[in-house]
Amino acid sequence: MKLSSLTDQLTVEATTGIQPSVDPDVKAVCYDSRKVIPGAVFVAIEGFAADGHRFIPAAVKQGAVAVVCRNPVMVDAVVIRVADPRAALALLSSRFYGQPAGEMILVGVTGTNGKTTVTYLLEQMLKKAGHRPGVVGTINYRYAGKALDNPVTTPESLELQAILRQMADAGVTHAVMEVSSHALDLHRVDGCRYDAAVFTNLTQDHLDHHGDMDRYWACKKRLFVDFLKPADADHPVRAVVNGDDPRGQELVRVLGAAALRTAIYGDGDILPFAVIRDLAGIRGSIVIPGGEIPFASPLVGEFNLENILSAAGAALVLGIPPVAIAAGIDATPCVPGRLERIAEGGERTIFVDYAHTPDALENAIAALRTLTPGRLITVFGCGGDRDNSKRPIMGEIAARLSDLAVVSSDNPRSEDPLTIIAQVEAGVRQVYTRRLSTDALKNGWQGNGYMVEPDRRAAIGAAIGAARKNDAVLIAGKGHETYQILANETIHFDDREVARQVLAAMNEAGA
Structure with a gap:
């Protein structure tokens, strides 16, 4: 060229x-x-x-x-x-790779939480309808049986256009993308025009980059205002919006008839009916315009019901029949690192979740709180070099909803882990002033409280060791990640792997 x-x-x-x-x-x-x-x-x-x-x-x-x-x-x-x-890079990249986005049906999913699960669900629905989807998301990029690791939710425009080119050449019919606020703000998706878009929710995150919630929302909204194709006679509806979210309600007013509303509590076009939620998953029906879709899913928690409704709405916008939507929900396994159950728990129930925002942490703990007959133990931390205003908020949430909050390191990056922990602990102490020692946990603890263990491996071990019959342990913050970012190095670290190692050692010792 x-x-x-x-x-x-x-x-x-x-x-x-x-x-x-x-x-x-x-x-x-x-x-x-x-x-x-x-x-x-x-x-x-x-x-x-x-x-x-x-x-x-x-x-x-x-x-x-x-x-x-x-x-x-x-x-x-x-x-x-x-x-x-940056804007020039996006245009050059699209041009260099032959504008691949235009060769596929493009679906964008944005929101603070839920993007990954929605893309997993929609991917299965598309497959059940006979299509060949590709996915660009937080966990990986995947298409045609291939899965490639990724460093960020939405890659830089050059890598994104290269991936879309590979997908188009491999016969992908639908490219489903998680679209982050950074991607919208930094021109990473310039050159993409979306056939459909999904809004999941908006809660506090990335304020270190955006400054405040209004600017954060302005970035998210651009997916629908600047990058979504306009509705027309053949495609009267282009967007699916969470109508229970205040920002979603604002977006519906902007989009009008071009949006389908999902809702659990309010009015909507896509609604749940006769739903049962337990540790086995979610079962019930989805009410859609003109009908009803019975479904069963192994996903756990009310927030996953929101994700199921969002994915079903996107599938309807894309013309996927209800039978394929139901089959896709059933075929979607536990999403890696999203309330992922660690199977070897025996009498203890152990989950790993990516929750790293206040809202996501509250949703994950609340989901397990209602389903756990015994005590609930939460292990969590906050990432370094990120929005530090959410640290005490997350500490308060974990303490308020858990019987035992175990504060540890996440990805401290260049910050002092103890400084981060102290900021989290300030929120914890709004609820609990009783700080427990590792020995206290080993000897069996009574009542509520919290402990601090900067070593994440030791924190996970202490939490699982403290759990008894009917108790649940939530290990939150890192989810699917297989690394921990320290000041001068990145080391291998997988919460799921560590939890299984702890359980194996306990089983061997007869604990």
Whole structure:
């Protein structure tokens, strides 16, 4: 592809360099100078850790034939100056990979919590209807029997367009994407036009990036206002919105008839009926316009009922028949790290969940609280280098809803783990002032309280060891993650693996 063809959609402020009129062939688009090959276009984006402008000379030395950047530079390559290199990267990436999003039906799922589970459910519904779905999400990217690890919910635009190209070439019919607020704010999904979109909920998260809830919401809303295709005669409904959520109600007023409303408590187009919720899952019927869908799911908790309704609504928007919706719900196993049951628990019930926001933590604990005949023990922490205002809030929630709150480390990153724990503990102590020792737990504890154990492995061991018959243990915060991010290294760490190791050791010891 010629440079002129690749860049003809950019709003260019100036073209300079040693030979600005040269129109070279482009072999790659890169924003990481270490990945530049001869014939590449290097886009200098201003990242959180480093400014790509610093690496322009290195990129040119490695063979970049053109540079796209904000600031003027003089190098032996074509220099294309733009106002926003991130936005330019998205357009260039889509163009370079042949605009693959337009070759598939694109579905976007956004919201603070529930995105991953909704995509898993919708994936199975599409399969049961005979389609070939691909998924871009928090746990992985998967299509055509392949699963690829991913570092973020929605990848940078270059990687996203490459993945969509692979999906389209593999015959994927529907690309189902988790769309994060970061992705919308940082132009990662520019170049994508969605055929359908789902809003799950909006609660506190990512305020370290957005500043306040209004700006956070403004980013989320863009999926429906800026990226969703308009309704037309063939597609009168494009969106599925949680009508129980206050921001969802606001969104319904904006979208009007182009949105289907899900609801458990209020008015809606998609409603639950005669639902039974227990530790075996959720069973009942979904009332839809013109009918009813009986269903049974192994997923646990009321928040998963919300996710089931959202996925069913998206399936209806896509024209999937009710029988395939029901079959898809039944076929969706426990989603990795989402109230995932650790099977070897014997008389103890142990769950691992990704809950790392106040609302998600409250939903997970509340779900188990209503289903647990004995005591409920929650192990949790808060991530470092993230919104610290939610730390005492999560501490208060865990203490209020649990019989024993075990405060530990999550991914401390560059922060001091003890500082994070102290901020969480401030919230815990609004409910419990009784701090228990490890020895107290080993000797059998009575009443309510909390303990602090910075070592997450030891915290999990203490919690499981303290559980008795009919008790439940929730290990929250990391879910499907198989690592722990420390100040100077990232180590292997999997809550599920650790829990199973603890249980195996206890079984061997006859505990």
